[in-house]
Amino acid sequence: MSNRTGLARVLDDLGTTLIDLVRGDPARAGGIGGVVIDDPHDDQVLPPRALVLGVGVREPADVRARLDELGVLGAAGLVVRGPVVLTDEVAAAADRSGVALLGLAPGASWTQLAALLRSLLAEGEVTDSETLGGTPAGDLFALANAVASLISAPVTIEDRSSRVLAFSGRQEQADASRVQTILGRQVPARYSQLLEARGVFRRLYRSDQPVYIADLPDDDGGVCLPRVAVAVRAGDEVLGSIWAAVRAPLPADRELAFCDAAKLVALHLMRQRAGADVERRLRADLVSTAVEGGAGAAEAVRRLGLTDQECVVLVLALADSHVDDPAEHARLLAERQQVADAFAMHLTAVHPRAAAALVGDVAYAILPTESEDRALRIATDFRTRIGDRVVVGVGPVADGLTLARSKAGADLALRVLRAGRSQRAVARVSDVHSEGLLLELADLIAERGDTLTGPVARLIDYDLRHNGNLVETLSAWLDAFGDVAAASAAVFVHPNTFRYRLRRLAEVGELDLTDPDARFAAMLQLRLWRPV
Structure with missing residues (x-):
């Protein structure tokens, strides 16, 4: 990985608004291999040079012990909730382990930080040749900084739901409401409602010119800094908007630069969307090829990084997956993809090399593990979190080259569950063995026309x-x-x-x-x- 995916990049883009460096050399860490939410009570598998989010690690003694443990595991950094008490022992542990210690701003969300960091790492995978306007394609943080320099004001890039996709530096020059927006990665609801009531969004999305907004009240009885915003469009589709905290309306030259920046941001967002779609399709093809077996399976397993690993195939489907209404069918397709993405994220948090993708109307996943029981617990935990919308079949353990056998078991277990032949919602093939045999015998009878x-x-x-x-x-x-x-x-x-x-x-x-x-x-x- 390049330096753009290292700790220096993270600190440059997130600055002191979200995290700060407490101890360590960001250049020493090199490229970050992944983001992991720490759980000292679980046997986690860390990717090389992991950035570990120490949720609940607060006391100096715990921080010191965790730094020593992560040093042995080759982690790049440990993030703990600030303000961080830097004792001599903690400083010595950071120096000894080579693990950088960072502090997360009070009030900031761990979930949002994890999403931000993973977004930054994904952007760092883009090669230097893939640029738009001199900025790496999809690198919204670099683009936000470029726009801020053009108009001399801190900016945020937001989607249609006022979620913050990226922000520039110099946010300390804005006001308290902007800080709340950055920390929460979302414009506070009271401001969104106020902007909606004033018709700001309607004016913003109907025009290709910047909209100036003044006299927004703050929490202290005063007013916020004025804002200037411009919509980000791709043809007729509004992708989001750019917001700048200013002290007066922009001069004509900077207003023109702001409008031009919106066009460039649109290109970046479309490039990012296209890249995500391509990556999703590629991953689906690799997962499908790996679990089907036959020609190409070994190469797919290698590209997924699962060679010489014992794995379990899981297959997930929506419990109610048959509708006749076209509108409901469209909703069902979107829900399948949403659930499949959530399943992939859940498994990746358990093991960094887990792979999942939607194939047809079901989601297949490959989980590196040597235990069917562990795979069953993980799948059950996911269903508990997401509700009773899904059923999951769990296959037997297989090595990377015999995943087709595990898939066959998972498919049979899922079929039993979808047929209503079991009271379970998550099952291994051994849990529904007799019901599976009856279904297979029924298939044979139907095939022979008995x-x-x-x-x-x-x-x-x-x-x-x-x-x-x-x-x-x-x-x-x-x-x-x-x-x-x-x-x-x-x-x-x-x-x-x-x-x-x-x-x-x-x-x-x-x-x-x-x-x-x-x-x-x-x-x-x-x-x-x-x-x-």
């Missing part, structure tokens, strides 16, 4: 012609292992009536209830054909 014959067929025909209940009686008796009392109670009839029906079904179906083979055949047919 029809129902024998005693059960005769009983079904009799019930249809006489509005009888002999099939129900046989099913209840078999389920109760021949216990007449329990079986009669299950169908709410007197035991003597039930015994009469048993004799009658034996006569009509020509079924010997004392023959274990006949009982097994009847039970299997009832399970496969499931007569109503």
Whole structure:
């Protein structure tokens, strides 16, 4: 990785608004290999040169101990909640371990910091040749700084929902409301509502010229610095906007530069969107090829970084995934992608080399682990977090070159769950083994075109012609292992009536209830054909 993905880059772009360097040399760390939310109670796998977010690591003794541990693991830096108490022991641990110690501003969100850092690292993957206007394509932070220099004012780049995509330096020259926006990565709701009420967004999105906004009240009873904003467009589509904190309307030359900057930001956003779409499709192809097996699987596994790793394939689907209404179908497609993206993020937090992608109407994931039980817990935890919208099948453990076997198990488990043959929502194939065998046998029967014959067929025909209940009686008796009392109670009839029906079904179906083979055949047919 280039220096643009190192700690120096992070500190340059996020500055003192969000994080600051407490101890260590940012240049020494080199490129950052990934962002990990620290959990000292879990056996985590850190990528090389990881930047670790020490959520809950606060006391100097804990910080010192964690620095020593992360030094052994080769981490690049540790971020803890500020203000950080830098004792002599903590300073010595940072120097000894080579792990940079950083402080997160009070009030800032860990979730937003993680998203910001991962965004910066993703932008750093762009090569120097991929530039727009001299700025690396997709590097919105560098572009925000360039715009700020052009108009001599701190700026933010925001999407249509007023979420902050990037911001420039010199934010300390703005006001308290801008600091709140940066820390929360979102314009505070009270300001968004005020701007909406004043018609600012309507004017902003209807014009290609900057809009000047003054007299916005602050929390102290005064007024905020004026703002000037311009919409970011790609054709007729509004992608977002750029906001600058100013002290007076922009001069004509800077206003023109501000408008030109909006066009450049649009190119960056479209490039970023296209890159994300291409990366998503590429990852989906790699995951699909890896789990299907055959030609190309080994190369796909290598490109995913899973060679010589034991893995488990998981397959996820929406519990309710069939709709007829076209509008609902469009919503369903968007929901599938949203859930698949959330699944990928959840698994990546568990293991940096986990891979997941939407393939058709299901999401396949490859999780490096040597334990089916661990994969089951992780999938169950995801479903608990996201709600009862999904079902997940978990395959057996396989190495990188035999993932097709794990996929087959996961597919079968998912099929059982989607068919309603199990009360579970997350299952390994071993959890639904008998139900899976019945489904596979039903497939064989359907493929051969077999029809129902024998005693059960005769009983079904009799019930249809006489509005009888002999099939129900046989099913209840078999389920109760021949216990007449329990079986009669299950169908709410007197035991003597039930015994009469048993004799009658034996006569009509020509079924010997004392023959274990006949009982097994009847039970299997009832399970496969499931007569109503």
